[in-house]
Amino acid sequence: MNKTLVNTTEVNEVAGAPENLVDLASLNREFVLELFAEADRLRALRGTPKAPKPLEGKTAALVFHKPSLRTRVSFTVGMHELGGDAVDLGIVEVSETGRETVEDVAHVLSGMVDLVVIRTFSHRLVQRMAQHATIPVINALTDHSHPCQILADMYTLWRAGRDLDSMTIAWVGDGNNVLHSWLEASTLFGFQLRVAVPDGFEPDAGLYLDAEVRAKGSVKRVRDPYEAVRGADMIYTDTWTSMGQEKESEWRRIAFSGYTVDERMMAAADPNAVFMHCLPAHRGEEVTNEVIDGPQSVVIEQAENRLHLQKALMVALAGGAWNRVPRKRRVRKAAGAPVTPVGT
Secondary structure, three states, rough: OOOEEEEEEEEEEOOOOOOOEEOOOHOOOHHHHHHHHHHHHHHHHOOOOOOOOOOOOOOOEEEEEOOOHHHHHHHHHHHHHHHEEEEEEEOOOOOOOOOOOOOHHHHHOOOOOOOEEEEEEOHHHHHHHHHHOOEEEEOOOOOOOOOHHHHHHHHHHHHHOOOOOOEEEEEEOOOOOOHHHHHHHOOOOOEEEEEEEEOOOOOOOOHHHHHHHHHHOOOEEOOHHHHHHHHOEEEEEEOOOOOOOOHHEEEEEEEEOOOOOOOHHHHHHOOEEEEEOOOOEEEEOOOOHHHHHOEOOOOHHHHHHHHHHHHHHHHHOOOHHHHEEEEEEEEEOOOOOOOOOOOO
């Protein structure tokens, strides 16, 4: 049997870029700000003769186990606009209980594509894929976290001129995967994060405590949503019933009574506050039509910015052309094969 070894070689990559994006904890503040700037550059050049194609000749494997609109379209369109291709895979090809081990799938994909994007239930699946693949792996949503969404959300606020180091963000609703990524983001920037969730629906305790200790600003949990939103610069909510929790929807509606973001709740925030929601929304439950369709809502901007931010992210992780510096990356080669440095 021809054994394989994992060798190390050099590739040109963006300064500060992580090998993978599994959670925001792997990022640093400087890289995130560079990501915003590159997203703006790509946005400005989109559709023009000067639009760059830094991923020409590269392919992304898109692994989707959950329904998707914004995530699937933004990654697929983004890859094509950057000059690359995308191939769709599902639960039959990639899963923890499928016909092949995650490790084998990771090794095979590493030899055929340049990037793996995974949207799934199990966070462990993404972690295992990132551990064994020798190409970048991006978490496009798990039950634990949603880092791409929060990067795009922060980019939306940054583009609007909001100061991520001084603003107050109010979370109203379920302590879910999106909130987990906001908690991790609080360790990168100095915003104040107020979390209003009903008892029994708190975020992961370990992650919350870590954010409390490491936050650049502050993290505070309250039970009264009006205490959370008072004077806030942004109010964020998400569906009370996430994918896979549909059987709990009825009693969740009861448990979250009083947590609907309506005009009265928005009026308690700063007059210039914005409303955010990652979509899809259950109108009439976590938010009213008047708010989500109102002048303070930026949900459509959030959705579009997924495209621009993720294009910059794919360029950074898959060896694109902005601020490139040599950095070590593992490359799997057959035993005894010479290691040829890339980009030298």
